Amino acid sequence: MEKQGKVIEKNQGGQLRIRRVERSSGEYPDRLRDLNRMPKELYVIGSLPRDDRPSAAIVGARLCSPYGRAQAYRYARELAAAGVQIISGMARGVDGCAHRGALENGGDTWAVLGCGVDICYPRENRDLYQDIPRRGGLISEYPPGRPPLGSQFPARNRIISALADLVLVVEARERSGSLITVDFALEQGKTVYAVPGRAGDPLSVGCNRLIAQGAGIALSPRELLEEWGITPDKNPLGEEKNNFGLARTGDMVYSCLSLVPKHLSCIAREAGVTPAEAGTRLLEFVLQGLAQETARNYFVRK
Structure with missing residues (x-):
């Protein structure tokens, strides 16, 4: 043992x-x-x-x-x-x-x-x-x-x-x-x-x-x-954000979105981030109403 x-x-x-x-x-x-x-x-x-x-x-x-x-x-x-x-x-x-x-x-x-x-x-x-x-x-x-x-x-x-x-x-x-x-x-x-x-x-x-x-x-x-009995922070991420409320990594990912569906791997490559980082930001954008997932791992700007 x-x-x-x-x-x-x-x-x-x-x-x-x-x-x-x-x-x-x-x-x-x-x-x-x-x-x-x-x-x-x-x-x-x-x-x-x-x-x-x-x-x-x-x-x-x-x-x-x-x-x-x-x-x-x-x-x-x-x-x-x-x-x-x-x-x-x-x-x-x-x-x-x-x-x-x-x-x-x-x-x-x-x-x-x-x-x-x-x-x-x-x-x-x-x-x-x-x-x-x-x-x-x-x-x-x-x-x-x-x-x-x-x-x-x-x-x-x-x-x-x-x-x-x-x-x-x-x-x-x-x-x-x-x-x-x-x-x-x-x-x-x-x-x-x-x-x-x-x-x-x-x-x-x-x-x-x-x-x-x-x-x-x-x-x-x-x-x-x-x-x-927990009170959350107003900005739990504590990240520096721009006028649109997006963190720097999010800026890069969001700028790669268009009105034509684009695959997650393509967005990550264009933004210069890992697929995991891109996926995380894209989910956040969907939640905020800034993007839409039209099919599995395909996203467009709203």
Whole structure:
């Protein structure tokens, strides 16, 4: 048996990489100790969430709409700006947007994986896999090398909800996997919020039904912050902005938009920024009504 918190694998540079944290360790999160099926051990790249800081889980549809992506990014960005730890699952869609929103603001975020922490899944989130440990961590109850099996993802959802003080659902179909997280959250006595959507929209059925059943209605990040008695800064990013309210990176990205749809990779190349940076700014512009996503990863100026 390895000792508590012992490094069991190193990266190519020889730096500390994967750690195993056992239940008997003082580093083991207190929020997990009340679980009926408390993980015997956790495998971690980076750090673990702090017990003395508020945390919110943001979950939702993988195949979400531009509205859902923008809302996930918005809530994570503003909550993280106020010091809230953001928990999600690094899946495509809402999860990825939540992590990016937190990271964009220099906030802290953790991804609970349904596979070994040495495996990046899905591969399209390679940038998050690399960036999250710098501001938080990757967590799994499964040992390194465990592939992403479908049966493991519902089980990991109980850890996502347990690590959070409240769970926010952003877009969910009638049988969305994110509703499994809600079930665990309710069993654990957590507060559940849902972002309302359009009546009749398949992506909004889950959230609207949660609200009808008594979940809190998420109308703004500020309302969620009131759960902890937190007053957000007027300018949470603290960035220098121009007369249009855009940060410098945003200036470059926005200047590359036109009335003709343009792909994210093309916008990033023209702006001289990474696709992740361009994607973050574009989501912000969509939220502000300055841009529109006409198809997946294609944007126009409004």
